[in-house]
Amino acid sequence: VFYILARCPYYKEDRLEKYKKGIKRLLSNGTYTTAFPLHDSRYWKEAMNEECESERYNLYRNWARFLCFYKEQPLNLVRKYYGEKIGIYFAWLGFYTEMLFFAAVMGVICFTYGLLSYDDNVSSKEICDLNIGGEIVMCPLCDRKCSFWKLNSTCLSSWQSHLFDNEGTVFFAIFMGIW
DSSP states (O other), rough: OOHHHHHBBBBTTSSSSGBBBBBHHHTTTTSOOOOOOSOOTTTOOOOOTTSSSHHHHHHHEEEEEGGGTTOOOHHHHHHHOHHHHHHHHHHHHHHHHHHHHHHHHHHHHHHHHHHSSTTTOOOHHEEETTTTTTTTTOOOOSSSSSSOEEGGGHHHHHHHHHSSSHHHHHHHHHHHHHH
């Protein structure tokens, strides 16, 4: 927009003011009272003027990098640069992400319990046992051209499901309900 406003001529053919163009002309005839560039500098470089603080550069250096994920968000700088609504949005997003950390820790604990109790899983042992799961015949999974199948054919999936669906899952569900 600034590029267009700076180069677009605003004059009439019979006037001597031919050489006034763009935003300077709009400022001189009172259409606009002031004009400011959208950004003060490049986001990856500091400002040329030492006295002028580059907010974009500070946001880039302290916030908008992957390696800054563990740092506190500069919410005042975000609010100052983007406005109140965006500042509140990132404040809420930061709070919500921090609260999800506790749920993630509890999920890892429940998964670890599933790994540690992997060998004690009685139902999977019975499904995989040839004398128990190998003797149970299951109904076909579809109406046509599907054959009967043995329960022990689901041996691997029963062991894998124990990692995520074990006794600790009940505790995790209660925790998430309260959280």
